[in-house]
Amino acid sequence: MACAVAWKDGGIGEKQGLAVRALKDAFGYSEGKHQQLLAAARG
Numbered sequence: 001m002a003c004a005v006a007w008k009d010g011g012i013g014e015k016q017g018l019a020v021r022a023l024k025d026a027f028g029y030s031e032g033k034h035q036q037l038l039a040a041a042r043g
Helices: 013-027 031-040
Strands: none
Touching: 013 031
C-alpha cells in the first residue's frame, strides 16, 4: 500500500486518497491501521 501512496504538498492528492481508502476497505483495515500505514509510507 505504501508504494501506491503519492504525497502531494505534504499530503495525499484527492484521487490517491480515494484509491487508498478503497484499498483500506478491501483489506478490512480499521481507520487506526489505515492511519498507521499512511504514516509509515510518509516516513
